[in-house]
Amino acid sequence: MRDVPPWREPVPATGTMGEPRARGRFGEYGGRYAPESLVEACREVDEAFREARADPGFRGALAELLALHAGRPTPLTPARRLSQELGVRLYLKREDLTHTGSHKINNVLGQGLLAARMGRRRLIAETGAGQHGVATATAAALLGLEATVFMGERDIERQALNVFRMRMLGAEVVPVTTGSRTLKDATSEAMRHWVGVTGESHYCVGSVIGPDPYPWMVREFQRVIGDEARGQCAAELRTGVPDHVVACVGGGSNAAGTFAGFADTAARFVGVEAEGGAGAARGRLGVLHGCRSLFLQDDDGQIVEGRSIAAGLDYPGVGPEHAHLRDLGRARYVTVTDEEAVGAAVRLARTEGIVPALESAHALAWVIRAAGGGDLPAGSTVLMTLSGRGDKDVSTLKELL
Template sequence: MTYNINDMGYYGEFGGAYIPEMLYPNVEELRSRYIAILEEPSFQQEFGQLLKEYVGRPTPLYFAKRFSEKYNTKIYLKREDLCHTGAHKINNTIGQILMAKRLKKTRIIAETGAGQHGVATATVCALMGMECIVYMGAIDIRRQAPNVARMKMLGARVIPATSGSKTLKDATNEAIRDWINNPVDTHYIIGSVVGPHPYPDMVARFQSVISQEIKQQLLEKEGRETPNYVVACVGGGSNAAGAYYEYLDNTQVGLIAVEAAGKGIDTGESAATSVLGKIGIIHGSKTLLMQTSDGQITEPYSISAGLDYPGVGPMHAHLFASGRGEFISITDDEAMLAGRELSELEGIIPAIETSHALAIFKQRSFKKEDVVVVNLSGRGDKDLATYIDYFNLK
């Protein structure tokens, strides 16, 4: 059994392209050409060079000594927080802007939740001299003000989404509307492993550099390419997809996906899709989705803007449904305490998204000799206001 995508654009029963007819030409052009473009030597060379010289890859695999001692296991942190722009998102936007250029697109649109993908998109548009429009929920604009300022500084237009919960789902809806209205000159850079095929696969491929590096770095540090576990937080799930990618079909490696339980799974204020989700269609793909009994999307909630999504990418839905992935839900409070703990033990302030992944060590034990790699997907600068309020650090 494979946990990768099949020729029809599905992971098991999840995936596909459920799109309005007006979007078909855009998506079909991408689907029919993305693999050939990805495999062009000139594309590979330009992508690799930008990852190295612009993004700053490879990112370190850091042995967290004091954190490991506390939890009595070997914990390595994959330092995606050290990428240019402060998170893994830039890996994908570099890949997609090169794809857009080869498709002769001149205008870029994107959606963003925590703002990291918006910043990464604005960054590559500035790099390549392309027009950039970013859709962002009005609530997220308020709680991620530093990232909004960064996008504007980079020359992007940030357009608030004022419908629904005014968060990531609604920003995505607005971006899709824009794309329908501007099919010829516009490329939509989706920021996660969500959306219609080929996006989940394309984004996962661009992020797979994370697990390619983990293999190489573990070989140097531990004499083997495989950890016992790879741990990552999951909203849409691109950082997790990148960290898992090289290990998907190696069942010796445990894949642990950490979701946001918000104020508690049963409180009605949560984003724990694996527990609360049912099969449905969102933003062009069939996946697990939090919804009411009559199929209306349930508004998600998390203290972390990047995990505040009512669904999960189809790769992760399949990992959950097949039992290949182990899913753990972490509350706001547990995540915030874990973020502070890493800061005090290792001198690294993590993004609140990553803090969810770090929180599992309080509730799940590992063997002393286990090698556990946690994808530290972003840095905490963008979340300082939330940390300040929560811990009353004023």
């Protein structure tokens, strides 16, 4: 049996990517903008999480699940042929190799254990690409909990494989028919549903969004990506730290978890958004789903629907910590078109034998563009989180190729 990796000890409140300030603030972002009926539920989650992360028993149980059920640690794979073509040294953090096929399982196992610790019997979740829904259904089955997953009707159509997986695992999948019928509306419906069932259910938010404590709690459950990669880079790279750390950003959980492992280094952070869902790159200050952050809005301040070929990247905003990192200049946020993402997915498949999720392909598309355009000098070392595998996107790709 492989050694069980330790879960990171609690992070000090000082410094970049530590705990948020009072009332869950990252600079001017974050907070707990929740209906009165959910304020107490959020407070209970906050209190339970703080107690759990300080409890060696909880940390040990989570580390064991991550190792024996999720398959951690995931490898750091050198993309040798593509690196040669691009003139940089590209390393892929392989979250696509986790059980369920994406980074989402890291967060859900943590929140599932927390829900059981709190005496909750059911997990509620929203999902866009379906990966968070599958992870939630998986954790619920493993821990003996019920699961209800809200998913936009449009996403149900384009992610049929993941819908089948959720139902096979015993989860109830609730179609959302309002608005754009995608991730934003699924999140809204999940939060509305939680209002009436807080005593028995835990809302398992899938990204670094939502009211405090969710943005930093989800980041802490996902920082296992960055912590592992930090150790792997120390063993693999002469400098021990890559020049650039790159990840795709919808709400931003895989990027936040990856960045957290390198927060105290000189590595340059790049978050890659979809051209049609660029909250960090083009958003304006607003409040949505319980937090203050950057969101796509019209001239009247109404939320504009995000658009992306990748169902997990069409959220019209970004997590509050990402907005803060942008303001600090600690991270740079860029955009990639659908066409660039599809091209990057094909190129990775044909050079490295890896079919990535379309979400992850956005991050790779920026690396390809930057290497050709001078943003990545020749010989640069690049760590890119490959957040998920592309099985779920085969139907979409088949129509385009």
